[in-house]
Amino acid sequence: MTFVINNLLDNSNTVIKEKLGSFTVLEYIKDLSTTSVTDATAQYYMSHSNMHRKQLMIELNNSEIMMKAGAMQYTVGRMEMTTGIKDAGGAVRSFFGGAASGTGAIKPLYKGTGTILLEPTYKYIWLIDVDNDEVVIEDGLFLACETSLRIGVTARSNLSSAVLGGEGLFNMSASGKGVIALEAPIPSEEAVVVELQNDELKVDGNFAMMWSNSLNFTVERSGKTRLGSAASGEGLVNVYRGTGMVWLAPLAAYS
Known part of the structure; x- marks a missing residue:
């Protein structure tokens, strides 16, 4: 130089x-x-x-x-x-x-x-x-990345996540091997990372910022019935099922 x-x-x-x-x-x-x-x-x-x-x-x-x-x-x-x-x-x-x-x-x-x-x-x-993996990123977080990564659009598995949860039908995804920079609402030290092994995570709100594309994401009632959901006070929750990781911003709900 x-x-x-x-x-x-x-x-x-x-x-x-x-x-x-x-x-x-x-x-x-x-x-x-x-x-x-x-x-x-x-x-x-x-x-x-x-x-x-x-x-x-x-x-x-x-x-x-x-x-x-x-x-x-x-x-x-x-x-x-x-x-x-x-x-x-x-x-x-x-x-x-x-x-x-x-x-x-x-x-x-x-x-x-x-x-x-x-x-x-x-x-x-x-x-x-991103080490030979594929992650889904919430809207607006992308800042920059190495072009060794493949940047694409991932569709939600069903309409419920958009219609019920107030989410879009699509999210940005990054796959392959390389570094990606995100502009997040919280410091990385504050993020909680949940690792699932053939299990499920239910989140009340839109504060999951990133998750493995291997997970199945839906929006469901928090209880088995409408009455049960109303009694719990939660209503609808975002559900991540399968094996993978979810990055949460628990102290600052992402919007």
Whole structure:
């Protein structure tokens, strides 16, 4: 590389929270760009509530990544950006696939050698190593991934999950081997991961953020009868059956 980025990694206000593959999560200890007493007061309480700006840095070395549309802040180096769409048919498939899963129609590909910085966020950035597996991801969490992963759209097993549970019919899925970055509503330290072995998990609410595609997902009454469901006070619950894993955000229901 023939470039140097100064005052980023060598900045005393910046810490590296996590690094996996070509992805690095940066966190800013304080927001030094406040310009008013009101902003300064808000920043003080935010910093004491674990609310720090985070930024995803991606380093390419003759490699390629896929990214959420509009997420790029700046790039340095010799890279080319493409849509990954080769014809009109691909554009139509991408549009409907993105609309169905709520992830955006076109996800740009960046290929070459250099460094990419994404827009800062107050949400939490997760780095997930998908190791010859397939995971289903809740709408809106996708940030970026290595193109060794296959990104697709997974349909729900039946209509009940959409009609009864207020969920969409489709979700984004990632399969194969590679790293994916997600923008989550909670820190990874707060996530509860349930491992099922031919068993079932019932969740009252939409706070399952990610799950193995091997699981069968439905929405059902919490009791065997309508009266039983009403008596329990739960009504409808999301049910995951089979063998696999479910990532839950128990302290911040995902919406």
